[in-house]
Amino acid sequence: MGDTVEVAERVEAAPPGRPSRSILRRVGDEFLRRREASVLIVAVGLGVYFASAHPAFLTQPNLVNISRATAPTAIVAAGMVLVMVSGEIDLSVGAVYALAPFNMHYLVDYYSVPVIPAILLALLISAAIGFANGFITWVFKVPSFVTTLGTLNLVIGIVLVTSHAYPAPIPEQAAGRIQNWLGAADWSQLLWCVLIVGFFHLVLTSTRWGLHTVAVGGNLLGATEAGIRAGRIKIGNFMVVATLGGFAGIMDAFRINTIDPNLGGGTSIMFAAVSAAVIGGTALAGGSGTVIGAFLGALVLAELQNGMNLIGISANPYFLILGAAILISMIANVYLSRLRRAGRT
Amino acid sequence: MSKVDPAVEQAVDTLGLNPITRRRLLKGTGLASATLAASALLAACGNDNPSSGSAAAAGAGDFPSTPKWKFVFINHVTTNPFFTPTQYGAQDACALLNCEFQFIGSKEAIVAEMVNATNTAISGKADGIAVAVVDKAAFRGPVDQALDAGIPVVSYNADGAPDDPGTNRLAYIGQGLFESGRQLGLRALDSGLDSGEVVAFIATPGALNIQPRIDGAEQAIKDSGKSLKFTAVGTNADVVKGLSIIDAYAQGHPNLAGMLAVDAGSTQSVGQTVAKYSMRDKGLKVAGGFDLVPETLAAINGGSLDYTIDQQPYLQGFLPVLYLYLYKLSGGLLFPSETNTGLLFVTKDNVKPYLDTKTRFEGSSTEQQVVPRSGAIAHA
Numbered sequence: 144m145g146d147t148v149e150v151a152e153r154v155e156a157a158p159p160g161r162p163s164r165s166i167l168r169r170v171g172d173e174f175l176r177r178r179e180a181s182v183l184i185v186a187v188g189l190g191v192y193f194a195s196a197h198p199a200f201l202t203q204p205n206l207v208n209i210s211r212a213t214a215p216t217a218i219v220a221a222g223m224v225l226v227m228v229s230g231e232i233d234l235s236v237g238a239v240y241a242l243a244p245f246n247m248h249y250l251v252d253y254y255s256v257p258v259i260p261a262i263l264l265a266l267l268i269s270a271a272i273g274f275a276n277g278f279i280t281w282v283f284k285v286p287s288f289v290t291t292l293g294t295l296n297l298v299i300g301i302v303l304v305t306s307h308a309y310p311a312p313i314p315e316q317a318a319g320r321i322q323n324w325l326g327a328a329d330w331s332q333l334l335w336c337v338l339i340v341g342f343f344h345l346v347l348t349s350t351r352w353g354l355h356t357v358a359v360g361g362n363l364l365g366a367t368e369a370g371i372r373a374g375r376i377k378i379g380n381f382m383v384v385a386t387l388g389g390f391a392g393i394m395d396a397f398r399i400n401t402i403d404p405n406l407g408g409g410t411s412i413m414f415a416a417v418s419a420a421v422i423g424g425t426a427l428a429g430g431s432g433t434v435i436g437a438f439l440g441a442l443v444l445a446e447l448q449n450g451m452n453l454i455g456i457s458a459n460p461y462f463l464i465l466g467a468a469i470l471i472s473m474i475a476n477v478y479l480s481r482l483r484r485a486g487r488t
Numbered sequence: 489m490s491k492v493d494p495a496v497e498q499a500v501d502t503l504g505l506n507p508i509t510r511r512r513l514l515k516g517t518g519l520a521s522a523t524l525a526a527s528a529l530l531a532a533c534g535n536d537n538p539s540s541g542s543a544a545a546a547g548a549g550d551f552p553s554t555p556k557w558k559f560v561f562i563n564h565v566t567t568n569p570f571f572t573p574t575q576y577g578a579q580d581a582c583a584l585l586n587c588e589f590q591f592i593g594s595k596e597a598i599v600a601e602m603v604n605a606t607n608t609a610i611s612g613k614a615d616g617i618a619v620a621v622v623d624k625a626a627f628r629g630p631v632d633q634a635l636d637a638g639i640p641v642v643s644y645n646a647d648g649a650p651d652d653p654g655t656n657r658l659a660y661i662g663q664g665l666f667e668s669g670r671q672l673g674l675r676a677l678d679s680g681l682d683s684g685e686v687v688a689f690i691a692t693p694g695a696l697n698i699q700p701r702i703d704g705a706e707q708a709i710k711d712s713g714k715s716l717k718f719t720a721v722g723t724n725a726d727v728v729k730g731l732s733i734i735d736a737y738a739q740g741h742p743n744l745a746g747m748l749a750v751d752a753g754s755t756q757s758v759g760q761t762v763a764k765y766s767m768r769d770k771g772l773k774v775a776g777g778f779d780l781v782p783e784t785l786a787a788i789n790g791g792s793l794d795y796t797i798d799q800q801p802y803l804q805g806f807l808p809v810l811y812l813y814l815y816k817l818s819g820g821l822l823f824p825s826e827t828n829t830g831l832l833f834v835t836k837d838n839v840k841p842y843l844d845t846k847t848r849f850e851g852s853s854t855e856q857q858v859v860p861r862s863g864a865i866a867h868a
Binding site: 199306 | 558597598626
């Protein structure tokens with residue numbers, strides 16, 4: 144990430160007329176042409192600002208903090224990008240995020256399932272909720288906003304009723320190695336996040352599934368007439384986001400060492416993921432988006448939260464400043480994208 | 489720097505920024521400087537704190553000169569009006585002792601966000617941390633890490649489960665939660681509750697700042713041996729949603745003998761609901777709850793609530809700062825002490841002064857003032 148920026152900066156610094164200019168320029172153009180470039184510049188800019196504002200920002204423990212605030216949002220956002228690109232939205236993912244660790248806990252502690260199979264089963268149940276979302280949306284033609292609003296409340300209800308709205312401890316069998324690998328160790332969440340984001344970036348950009356997802360979201364009629372099975376694409380993407388939501392929920396539970404029925408009130412992680420996706424350049428209307436952009440969007444949100452906590456802004460003015468900062472960063476983002484497009488022609 | 493208007497500088501001081509940020513802000517560089525300046529001015533406008541702008545050359549009072557220590561409060565509902573007096577308390581203590589505080593955490597009781605904020609305070613090298621321990625497992629690691637890093641930590645307002653404080657904090661400053669719930673129940677029994685249905689409302693079941701209270705109330709009712717049917721009902725952290733849940737419950741259960749609530753929002757909603765359906769005339773023997781938000785006080789005055797329990801949130805901000813300061817000042821010799829911030833019943837008999845005076849101590853005014861009192865002090 145840092146290297147790319149350096150390249151871009153060197154392009155500007157290179158004196159005109161040198162033979163190397165054209166190569167560097169081409170590299171620079173290539174960089175700026177990427178949809179993620181503008182949000183990357185915003186993310187780096189924020190990093191530079193906070194690093195100069197507080198000496199602790201770039202210390203290792205604080206980078207761990209930032210990575211932990213980024214990872215769950217980015218993981219959910221990776222799935223959300225697929226759903227949004229295919230022209231739908233999933234409001235229920237935050238509830239699945241809360242349910243999955245409880246399912247793991249029930250399976251391990253009440254049904255004596257070993258931890259790893261229990262986690263896989265919990266993810267399977269998450270996927271089933273995603274399937275239901277997709278099925279209802281596609282077969283019964285209920286707009287996904289409404290479908291997932293329904294499942295959001297339904298699943299929150301399941302969480303609250305089955306847990307008696309009481310937090311549960313992490314199953315003892317999971318403590319130690321599994322817990323560390325799945326979220327508790329310093330960099331484990333970031334590691335999973337990078338793997339997942341990388342994988343789904345490839346899925347969206349380089350596979351038939353990704354191509355079809357873009358086609359279905361961009362022009363549903365055209366895509367169906369071209370023989371793409373749109374229902375399968377949409378349902379599949381709903382399953383992806385729900386599974387990722389469940390996985391992020393399990394990792395967050397491991398990290399904070401408790402299973403909390405109030406994980407995000409069911410909406411906060413979903414809202415963060417949608418914001419990250421949109422900040423990263425995914426169109427709300429469908430048809431275009433980028434998983435890496437969503438990761439950077441999540442990073443921007445995490446930097447803002449962490450940086451402002453660090454430089455000592457209390458909760459009440461925080462929202463005022465956060466709002467203004469989002470607006471300013473995104474105006475910069477849109478402006479940079481315009482430059483990018485102008486550069487292409 | 490010299491071109492900066494002193495009023496602006498003073499406003500910026502209220503933000504409590506570190507020197508680099510402050511300098512960049514005053515120079516007008518940096519991405520967020522305009523918004524920061526705007527918010528500082530806003531904060532300064534709405535804030536009459538006389539000492540917030542004064543720079544400290546010597547130490548506070550007779551104390552030796554100290555660095556401007558920064559204490560971080562980790563809270564579960566940062567924007568909830570209940571904690572307004574807590575923030576005033578911390579602010580006043582900081583003004584007194586020439587230190588600063590920051591109030592962060594989660595807006596809607598999301599434990600992960602609180603853990604993030606705690607970790608940020610640790611990596612930002614805060615001089616002391618006060619944390620509301622609303623989960624008995626999640627804060628153990630972060631608090632140990634802070635202690636390992638030499639940062640003193642106290643808990644305030646919430647302190648894990650009744651049988652397990654949940655962290656290795658140095659001390660707890662707040663109400664004895666289980667005991668206060670038991671008192672809530674005992675008082676209801678004393679007020680003539682002897683048979684029928686009793687409901688107790690709780691905004692966020694399982695959250696350890698209020699769950700022990702409802703457990704305590706249930707215990708008291710059970711121990712009484714009377715033929716009472718106790719039901720606990722979850723409402724919502726959002727007061728408006730909570731009100732409609734309580735309203736619906738009251739409609740569905742017209743024969744309630746007692747209505748209790750264990751958090752500020754539910755208590756005010758119980759008061760409103762009792763008044764709305766004139767439940768006093770329909771066999772409701774007792775209604776009571778917690779905290780002193782204006783709606784609750786009005787309901788007590790109007791007779792729809794019998795009593796509410798004050799836990800003095802101002803002290804939950806003031807005392808942690810004091811304790812953390814003294815710990816730092818004395819090199820750890822003055823150890824923070826466990827403090828019960830109180831269990832004061834406010835009833836129709838003593839509600840008057842709460843209604844008549846607007847003070848920082850209840851969060852109803854920002855003004856610094858001396859509140860006069862006269863007459864005998866009530867005692868048993």
